[in-house]
Amino acid sequence: MFKKFTKEDVHSRSNIKSSVQRGLKTKFVSQFELLEPVIDDIIPKKSQAILIKCEDKIQLYSIDEEVVVFQHFDDLIPTLKVVHKYPQCFPRVQVDRGAIKFVLSGANIMCPGLTSPGAALPEDLPVDTIVAVYAEGKETALAIGKLIMSTDEIKSKNKGIGIELVHYLGDGLWNISTD
Known part of the structure; x- marks a missing residue:
């Protein structure tokens, strides 16, 4: 999916509302129940999440300049950096x-x-x-x-x-x- 992914594949970047951010956290925890104790470390409450829309209907969610999760259709998928931490x-x-x-x-x-x-x-x-x-x-x-x-x-x-x-x-x- 990301074999030849470059910055040119990025279409837009936008800040997301705190309500959307809460929904993202809820959906992520519903997909991976074991994340519940650490979800506030991955997506802190006071941080600004950025939605990065890319080619092929891929959406990246960035927190503090690091992509932590991406979405392809309905699946929320953690990045390897998150998997390495948790x-x-x-x-x-x-x-x-x-x-x-x-x-x-x-x-x-x-x-x-x-x-x-x-x-x-x-x-x-x-x-x-x-x-x-x-x-x-x-x-x-x-x-x-x-x-x-x-x-x-x-x-x-x-x-x-x-x-x-x-x-x-x-x-x-x-x-x-x-x-």
């Missing part, structure tokens, strides 16, 4: 070592990379769940993706694309400055 708040999957170079180049994650030795897949995550992607032997998340199949289906089929990547280390969103 890793316990997001569902987690782990790929084997062989998948690392593909994930860092922006490729979708295939089911065998999620089911092989060295990989870890939690039980009962439904389709369209936003997950943080970790790698065998690494402590921080490499990417954020959206499940194309449920985790049970990934384990049983073990074929095809399991996770669609939306944001990864070194992509355009990772490197963008909001000033």
Whole structure:
């Protein structure tokens, strides 16, 4: 999604009202319940949130010159910087070592990379769940993706694309400055 993202992809920037900011926080917490104790650290009450509208109906929400969350259609998705600060708040999957170079180049994650030795897949995550992607032997998340199949289906089929990547280390969103 952000593979070739640059400043030229930005269409407009605008401050958002505090009521819209409260709605954003509520929706973000409803999507990721574990964020409730830290949501005021991610989006502080007295800070000014900025909405940055981009190509392909992508909306970035920036707080204090840092993009903390983005929206693509209905999904609110945290940036990797937020996942690195609060890793316990997001569902987690782990790929084997062989998948690392593909994930860092922006490729979708295939089911065998999620089911092989060295990989870890939690039980009962439904389709369209936003997950943080970790790698065998690494402590921080490499990417954020959206499940194309449920985790049970990934384990049983073990074929095809399991996770669609939306944001990864070194992509355009990772490197963008909001000033």
